[in-house]
Amino acid sequence: MSRLGRTSARARQVWRALRKNPYLERVEQARHRNEDPPPPEPPPVDDLEPDPEADPGIPRSLKVASSWAWRTLVIAAAVIGVLYLADILAVVVIPMLISLLLAAMLQPLVALLVRAHIPRSLAAAVVLVAGLGTVAGVLTYVINQFIEGVPELVANVQRGVQTIQTWAKEGPLHLEQAQIDNFFKQLSDSISNWLAADPTSAAETAGVTLGVALTTLTGLFLVLFTTFFFMRDGRRIWNFLIGMLPTAATEPMVRAGNASWRSLVSYVRATILVAVIDAVGIGAGLVLLKVPLAIPLAALVFLGAFVPIVGATVSGAVAVLVALVGDDWVTALIVLGLVLAVQQLEGNVLQPILMGRAVSIHPLAVVLAVGAGVVLAGIIGALIAVPLVAVLNAGVRQLRMKPSPPPTEEPAEESPPTGTVTA
Template sequence: MSRFARFRMRASQTWARLRTNPYVERYEQVRRRNEDPELDDVPDEVEEEFADADEVEPPDPEGVPHGVKVAAGWSWRALVIAAAVVGVLYLASILSFVVIPILVSLLLAAMLQPLVALLVKAHVPRSIAAAIVLIAGIAAVAGVLTLVINQFVANIDTLVDSVQKGLLNLQDWAKYGPLHLEQKQINNFFSEFQTVITDWLSDNQSILAGTAVESLGIVFNILTGAFLVLFTTFFFMRDGRRIWTFLVRMLPERAHEPLLHAGFASWRTLVSFVRATILVAFIDAVGIGAWLMFLDIELAIPLAALVFLGAFIPIIGATVSGIVAVLVALVGDDWVTALLVLAGVIVVQQVEGHLLQPLLMGRAVSVHPLAIVLAVAAGVVLAGPIGALIAVPIVAVLNNGIKALRAHAHPPDETPGNVAA
């Protein structure tokens, strides 16, 4: 058989296989019916399939393109969401005297709740267990504050002498260093600086007097807020689950199970976050405090306590407390010691960022560093230091709570677009 004959035979076989393809047959049936309308051998489902494929969306009688409609729909929805967020923030600012103590109480309850659970497992009544843990926590905080304040008071004279010594060193550097200033110029600078301060105090006596009166009100508000924090923390530790269940039961029945699941997932996230933050802060304080004591820096223990408190504000808190330690070393000793302190602070922060945070935080509370920085900045703008403290826990809780809601709404085997489904 010639090569051309074999090619014709293969071509005919291929065409025969194509003709037996059901899609080709359906296409031929529809084509024949279009050519001869009297033929009625095309199934209705085949006709509907091809009719839907060729159907074109009718033009809008108003002349508005479809893309503009979609953009407008997303725009007004985004505006509604933004208005809702602004409304919530505005309401929270009005009720800040209540909202901030509640948020702080949630952090404290997340920190102390594991101890309450241990006592309850030991057959201690929950109310008594919550009271014991709360009193022990207050005693621990009071003891730490007393230690730090005593250390600060005991070394205040040394610190003042160090500041005076640092100012004299600064004057010598300005006089004999690259600036080559005369003593008269240096004296004029300090005298002008003192004059500016004195004039400001004399011009603002009424403001300072009013500020003193307002300070009494601020102290009263702080004491009231502290009492509210203690009272709320006690009930969060004792009745936290029942409180959340009661709030969820006020919503429509379809939302009960998803919100209960999301709430418990968010609470576990908050507990994990607080535990990891305390451990990281303790390691930072011990590391930097030991380095400061090794370098014989004044106020090493208060500075270590400052590092511990600053570590509760991720990224920014540790940086600010480290800068304070470097400045104290620069004023109290010399620039070489300050550089050594700076090196120690950088090493500890690198260990924290690359080892402690990923190891202790884990995926349960993982938040992108950019989100952390933006959350802390927004918290500082909205609520000052308290906002910086609670911003990251709020972001972590919302992140995992929304994930839990989505997982509950779309289980892994029913998730839209899942190939396995």
């Protein structure tokens, strides 16, 4: 090969090496990025498709309304289906929901015993038996107080009826004794006829009573067993249910479940504390005023506090009525003022401080939830409606929140290249 050919081949090798230099490639990429991209060519007029939103035949508002309508119908159908299944399985669903409330109330005690190196199964059993013993003792005391106070209340009612008869006879009405006796006789006969059992339906009544007793007994055993296993294996049961979901839904559902459980525990603790304060405050006032059935009325106030707003109103009205019938209208007014003061303390101080934002629900939502619970499941529905709404509220809010990204380490500064480019 001649000298000129070798020089030309060497020049081509040097040029190829220079083209493969990474610094030159970066310069070329930067030059191309700085250049403005050519504008896209407009599509031909014949290929343009008509915009369905611009169809003059159907207004856009009607399309939006129809979209909302069918989606709302689908959601309503799903809710109705769930309620229908819950009604069919009410013997199982209602005890399970009550067990969740009891487990949320007793779980802190189980955790305390577990931290004291007691096996979880034994701790759950001890807490459950102790809770049953406490409830049985309180019920026994309240029932005994009720039995002891009924004769005094009946005597006060009789005196009140005699006072009404005297007022009707000697007051502005000037009724005759025969008319008064006839009125009370008709009232007594109406009550007796309403309470009297029809001999033809005695068998049906006995069958219904037996069915209700069996259903109640079954529900009680389900509540006991379910509460025990919720306290012992609650975390494992939830992890098992979450494990059946797709992988992408596992982490959001874990966060939603934890938030819902914290909300339920906060609700139950706050409700119990508020119920104790209400019962002690109103019960002490009834005892000082010597109102008949003061202890049973305090127990009624305690139970009524588990149904927010509605339960406190009903139990307070019963206390005022008993004070009116058992004593006089002055005592009834004092009891009314006491009930209103305790309810204001509960609504404006206790619940905002104890429950906080974890179970913050608007009063209108509480009233509507209690009303829907009464319509769907009676007293049990009123009891579980508000905690169910609180749990759903906390879970949905957690699902709507985006998880905060994990902290990332700051990238280390790149060391300058060892080689240099010289002009």
